[in-house]
Amino acid sequence: MPTIIIDKKFSEVAAYPTIQKDYEYTLKEMKKLDFDIWVASHASQFDLHEKHKPKDQYNPDVFMNKKEYTDEIDSLEKDYNKKLSEQK
Secondary structure (H helix, E strand, O other): OOOOOOOOOHHHOOOOOOHHHHHHHHHHHHHHOOOOOOOOOOHHHOOHHHHOOOOOOOOHHHHOOHHHHHHHHHHHHHHHHHHHHHOO
């Protein structure tokens, strides 16, 4: 999942001049994804340790929560928009 990881204004990141545009594009495209199972590159991003304990039986249904994904994207977009508003 993307995160807004810089404290600077987007316009101040000279080494990455398209950073703002790329965040916007990424969030827009992630909203379009269609899937059955959602996992992420970091366990904390999708609550792996809450959904599946080491001794649990395999159950893919615990990862079939599109609303959770959508809520996470909405939260990231809110963070992005807040950062944009702070830059004005």
